Amino acid sequence: MSSPDFDTLKNSFKSELFDNILPYWSRLRTTDSFISALDSANQPIAGTPLGLIMVSRLLWTYSRAYDLYGNPEYKELARHAKHVLVTRFEDKENGGFFWTLDSDGQPLDTRKQCYGQAFCVYAFSEHYQATKDQGSLDLALKIFRLIEEKTWDTKSGGYLETFEADWTPLEKMRLGAEDLDAPKTMNNHLHLIEAFANLQKIAPSPEVKATCIKTLRVIADRIILPDTPRFGLFYDMDWNLIDPAVSPGHDIEGSWLLWEAAEIVGDHELEKEFKQRALDMAELVLKTGLDPKDNGVYDEFHNEHPQSETKCWWPQAEGVVGFFNAYQLSGDKRYLDAATKIWDYIQNVFVDKQNGEWIWGVNANGRPMDKEKAGPWKSSYHNGRACFEMLARLEQNSK
Numbered sequence: 001m002s003s004p005d006f007d008t009l010k011n012s013f014k015s016e017l018f019d020n021i022l023p024y025w026s027r028l029r030t031t032d033s034f035i036s037a038l039d040s041a042n043q044p045i046a047g048t049p050l051g052l053i054m055v056s057r058l059l060w061t062y063s064r065a066y067d068l069y070g071n072p073e074y075k076e077l078a079r080h081a082k083h084v085l086v087t088r089f090e091d092k093e094n095g096g097f098f099w100t101l102d103s104d105g106q107p108l109d110t111r112k113q114c115y116g117q118a119f120c121v122y123a124f125s126e127h128y129q130a131t132k133d134q135g136s137l138d139l140a141l142k143i144f145r146l147i148e149e150k151t152w153d154t155k156s157g158g159y160l161e162t163f164e165a166d167w168t169p170l171e172k173m174r175l176g177a178e179d180l181d182a183p184k185t186m187n188n189h190l191h192l193i194e195a196f197a198n199l200q201k202i203a204p205s206p207e208v209k210a211t212c213i214k215t216l217r218v219i220a221d222r223i224i225l226p227d228t229p230r231f232g233l234f235y236d237m238d239w240n241l242i243d244p245a246v247s248p249g250h251d252i253e254g255s256w257l258l259w260e261a262a263e264i265v266g267d268h269e270l271e272k273e274f275k276q277r278a279l280d281m282a283e284l285v286l287k288t289g290l291d292p293k294d295n296g297v298y299d300e301f302h303n304e305h306p307q308s309e310t311k312c313w314w315p316q317a318e319g320v321v322g323f324f325n326a327y328q329l330s331g332d333k334r335y336l337d338a339a340t341k342i343w344d345y346i347q348n349v350f351v352d353k354q355n356g357e358w359i360w361g362v363n364a365n366g367r368p369m370d371k372e373k374a375g376p377w378k379s380s381y382h383n384g385r386a387c388f389e390m391l392a393r394l395e396q397n398s399k
Helices: 006-026 052-069 072-089 114-131 134-151 186-202 206-223 248-265 268-288 313-330 333-350 381-397
Strands: 241-243
Touching (some): 006 052, 006 072, 006 333, 006 381, 114 134, 114 186, 134 186, 134 206, 186 206, 186 248, 206 248, 206 268, 248 313, 268 313, 268 333, 313 381
């Protein structure tokens, strides 16, 4: 197996980031907010609420871009995203951030999704890193403490999923309309540790470090399955698995995010544990989570149907980073080969060379899904972050 040309790879990621992803998302800015959704031809989709996830991920993306590359346009886009979050989404009475806004910019779905609060911690901490805006760090810490106070289950451990505006736990807890009713989920915990670790990296404190360790232990002891190195997805209050679904995209994403969090914490035993977990999870995705016909990462499936009929954009982005991380940890070129083949697949299938950005996904026949290009669940985070990560990692590898 021959090694890829890392300089050529770097140029490919630079082009994707600076010529496609970052310019694309800037077009959603309006005078006082953002366009809430665009279709595949970049036409606004009427009636779509403006989502907390999209806006917080835009704040993270442009904060990261400004910190790394210093373009004042990125700083201004980050400032604008922060302004929208603080003036439109923040619940000044109860604390935290609402889930969606209506077309007039007023709160529509006032639930407090713990997942959404996590992305606010992630975004505001990154904004502080980029700009040294103390107000952003104060917000990140405020939301971090609110999550600890309102969402942690003191009986069985773990963070609960969904709350009323006043932080009363809902009887039925689900993140998206298609998700199971489950009070404790992998997805929530994965992005909480991502947010907590980012906060600890940027503004280290004993308080945040302790929470990072606590959350890593919950994920390792409760969410990673005991008999196979992959995540369980949905759990009840007592940590009984509700559904045996498999998500290769989350597994490969989690493999590198958990390792990164353990590195940030700086505990030798945790680093050793999560290095092995990262490699074990990557190996299983390599064996069971890739379509041999095109090297794409499958969407969620069940073991009795050992592949999905669809492939979405975000598992592909996470596959590139996760497998390259496994290559860096092990030197095993099978992982490098997987990362580069997925990137080729993305370039050939997912990048919309006519209308910009990436398509949502493809069906079993390889044809694009009829889904939005931008919207409440599709923002600049997965593919933008993949480019940030790969540029940094390729630079490290060339030294």
